[in-house]
Amino acid sequence: MEKRTIDPWKWGEYTNSAQAVEVKQVEGTLYCSGQVAIDANGQLSSGDMRTQFLQTIQNVEQLISEAGYECKHIVRLNVFTTSTAEFFTTCVDLYQGFTARHGLKQATTLIEVKGLYQTASIELEATVVK
Secondary structure, three states, rough: EEEEEOOOHHHHHOOOOEEEEEEEOOOOOEOOEEEEEEEOOOOOOOOOOOHHHHHHHHHHHHHHHHHHOHHEEEEEEEEOOOOOHHHHHHHHHHHHHHHHHHOOOEEEEEOOOOOOOOOOOEEEEEEEEO
């Protein structure tokens, strides 16, 4: 697999993402459903957004790993949240840590929505290649 990121503007260097990602010679593509803070017993976290985000990241990592892929090959990561303001004040450091830990430079969309599954406040949707 060959991966190339495209960032035509200087400000793109500071976004923890890329404006576009080109992938060639792909062996497989994994399209992950949106992941929220549900534990192994199927219980949704009642914690704040930061607590939910930590569980959501763990769920994304486990799903990708068990599918035989690697997080470092995420090419698109969409973030759905019930409050972008709260995301930036309480979770952006976790997001930056997640992307740095896996060496990511992916296409990303951050979307504020009215509601998510039950009382979830954050959801991640990934596309991964090998």
